[in-house]
Amino acid sequence: NSLMIERRKIYNFLNQQKSLFGNELFSLSTNQVNPDLLSHVQNSLDGLNQYSKSISLCQECSLGAKRNNFVFGVGDSNAELMLIGEAPRKEEDMEGEPFVGRAGKLLNKILAAINKNRLEGVYLANILKCRPPDNRDPLSLEVDKCEPYLLKQIEMIKPKLIMALGKVSAKILLKKEIPIDKMRSTVYDYYGTPLRVTYHPDTLLRNPDFKKFAWEDFQWARDYLAR
Numbered sequence: 001n002s003l004m005i006e007r008r009k010i011y012n013f014l015n016q017q018k019s020l021f022g023n024e025l026f027s028l029s030t031n032q033v034n035p036d037l038l039s040h041v042q043n044s045l046d047g048l049n050q051y052s053k054s055i056s057l058c059q060e061c062s063l064g065a066k067r068n069n070f071v072f073g074v075g076d077s078n079a080e081l082m083l084i085g086e087a088p089r090k091e092e093d094m095e096g097e098p099f100v101g102r103a104g105k106l107l108n109k110i111l112a113a114i115n116k117n118r119l120e121g122v123y124l125a126n127i128l129k130c131r132p133p134d135n136r137d138p139l140s141l142e143v144d145k146c147e148p149y150l151l152k153q154i155e156m157i158k159p160k161l162i163m164a165l166g167k168v169s170a171k172i173l174l175k176k177e178i179p180i181d182k183m184r185s186t187v188y189d190y191y192g193t194p195l196r197v198t199y200h201p202d203t204l205l206r207n208p209d210f211k212k213f214a215w216e217d218f219q220w221a222r223d224y225l226a227r
């Protein structure tokens with residue numbers, strides 16, 4: 001646990017340095033922290049950024065031609081918890097960040113309730129990195145091209161737990177279609193990482209009654225990660 005706290009401190013420190021000064025000053029003030037850990041966190045941050053750049057001009061499917069932004073993902077490069085939605089929508093396409101619209105605001109509140117936020121301990125991504133027209137569900141050809149990017153992100157971040165947000169995301173990731181209320185109680189395996197399914201925040205906005213179930217799921221996730 002103290003290792004996690006130190007990792008978190010280093011991560012925040014590096015992010016702060018980066019936003020203030022850019023990459024050059026990254027090696028300053030490193031005398032108080034374990035240098036191996038520092039280079040691990042720095043490498044994973046840089047690694048994700050580099051990876052994002054390397055795929056951000058992707059034209060593997062037709063969505064590439066229409067996007068405003070490639071929406072790679074956002075969050076802690078050493079996140080324990082990774083949340084996966086289906087695809088960017090209008091706001092996300094405009095801003096280049098997942099879950100920035102209404103659904104994202106609700107997600108922020110849910111994360112705050114388990115003492116997390118999108119920069120600390122959490123990474124947010126979608127299966128598709130580009131917006132499908134009219135927010136339609138991802139097509140299998142698009143998933144075939146884009147899912148390897150997600151797998152690479154997971155390989156780099158190494159989350160302890162993935163939560164699939166909503167039935168579309170769950171169906172694509174697990175390659176099976178089961179009603180979401182049945183899926184919620186199972187811990188699945190996604191290429192070696194435990195995966196739980198919960199409601200999409202859009203669903204919670206439409207059906208506030210379901211919030212209690214999502215709350216149970218996130219509390220479970222919090223306790224699972226604390227084990």
Ligand code: URA
Pocket residue numbers: 085086087088089092097098099100101103126
């Ligand atoms: N819905 C998603 O699945 N992903 C987003 O980024 C926003 C809304």
